Amino acid sequence: xxxxxxxxxxxxxxxxxxxxxxxxxxxxxxxxxxxxxxxxxxxxxxxxxxxxxxxxxxxxxxxxxxxxxxxxxxxxxxxxxxxxxxxxxxxxxxxxxxxxxxxxxxxxxxxxxxxxxxxxxxxxxxxxxxxxxxxxxxxxxxxxxxxxxxxxxxxxxxxxxxxxxxxxxxxxxxxxxxxxxxxxxxxxxxxxxxxxxxxxxxxxxxxxxxxxxxxxxxxxxxxxxxxxxxxxxxx
Numbered sequence: 001x002x003x004x005x006x007x008x009x010x011x012x013x014x015x016x017x018x019x020x021x022x023x024x025x026x027x028x029x030x031x032x033x034x035x036x037x038x039x040x041x042x043x044x045x046x047x048x049x050x051x052x053x054x055x056x057x058x059x060x061x062x063x064x065x066x067x068x069x070x071x072x073x074x075x076x077x078x079x080x081x082x083x084x085x086x087x088x089x090x091x092x093x094x095x096x097x098x099x100x101x102x103x104x105x106x107x108x109x110x111x112x113x114x115x116x117x118x119x120x121x122x123x124x125x126x127x128x129x130x131x132x133x134x135x136x137x138x139x140x141x142x143x144x145x146x147x148x149x150x151x152x153x154x155x156x157x158x159x160x161x162x163x164x165x166x167x168x169x170x171x172x173x174x175x176x177x178x179x180x181x182x183x184x185x186x187x188x189x190x191x192x193x194x195x196x197x198x199x200x201x202x203x204x205x206x207x208x209x210x211x212x213x214x215x216x217x218x219x220x221x222x223x224x225x226x227x228x229x230x231x232x233x234x235x
Contacts, residue, residue, distance in 0.1 A: 001156055002032045004109040005145050006070050008049055010035040016146035025159045033149065036074060041066040050115055059116030067122050071109060081106035084127045085148065087141030088113040091130035094148060096181070098131065102148070103155040110148060112141030182230050185219040 005013065017023065017033055025031035039047040050060040075082055083105045092098075102108060111118070111127065123130050133144045153159055188199040202214045223230050 001030070001103070001105070001153070002034070002107040003149050003153075004034045004036060004074055004107065005112065005149070006036045006038055006067070006074075006109065007112040007140075007142055007145070008038050008114060009112075009140070009142055010037050012142045013146065017149070020150075021154050021159060022150055025153050025156070028158070030156055030158050031153050034074075036070060038062075038066050038070055041069040041073065053116070057116070061116055062114055062118040062122070064119040064121045064126075067111060067118070068126055071111075071126055074109060075107075082109070083107070083129070084109045084111065086111045086113065086118065086123055086127035086130045087132070087144040087148070088117060088123075088130055089132050089137045090117070090123075091132040093135070094131045094133045094144075094151075096151070099148070099151040099155060103152050108148075108152070110141070110145040112145050114140040182219055182223040183227060184222075185215040186222060 007013075013033075013035055017026070022031065022033075026033060038049050042048055049062055049066050051063050053059075053061050071084055078084075083102065085102070085108060087110060111122070131144070131148070133147050138144060188203060192199045192204060200214065202210055205211075220231075
């Protein structure tokens with residue numbers, strides 16, 4: 001899969017994309033990431049990408065001209081396998097279902113919003129969809145873009161060492177009686193006892209069917225405690 005990130009701070013991504021799962025996916029060829037500096041599509045001496053909003057108001061907005069020029073230069077032709085995502089506080093909330101949907105695309109182009117936002121014509125006529133990673137305001141879309149790339153990349157075939165890892169985790173989606181859209185079960189490792197706190201005995205017994213049932217119930221209990229809103233997805 002190919003990711004394009006359009007930003008005024010391409011150097012921001014040296015950290016997020018050079019470590020962990022995303023870095024390994026790039027090394028093995030499962031993922032390509034291309035960083036594009038929005039200022040490369042400006043034509044004035046100051047490489048201006050923003051301007052004051054019509055009608056007054058605080059802050060500055062990213063101008064439409066460089067954004068349209070950049071996307072149309074990166075993709076002279078677009079089809080349904082190429083998706084343009086605008087990252088902003090006004091977007092639909094990004095979740096695991098959105099990550100799974102985006103993982104089916106061949107290429108994603110992520111536009112990192114900045115300042116007070118982006119000219120609305122970008123959302124209406126350039127982006128395929130507008131996404132937010134949460135109900136809060138960030139200084140820019142760069143952090144959100146890193147989150148989207150990580151969440152989508154780990155769903156791609158061959159990126160994780162164990163293909164089941166993306167299924168049997170929080171918000172994993174599997175068929176049948178398993179746990180669609182709820183939290184992962186509690187996990188434990190050695191030592192079996194730490195400061196008087198013991199690992200549940202059932203996990204030490206080796207009966208895989210009992211362990212499976214315990215994990216399913218424990219996942220539901222943890223979800224009820226921490227994210228009861230998710231239980232509407234569970235019968």
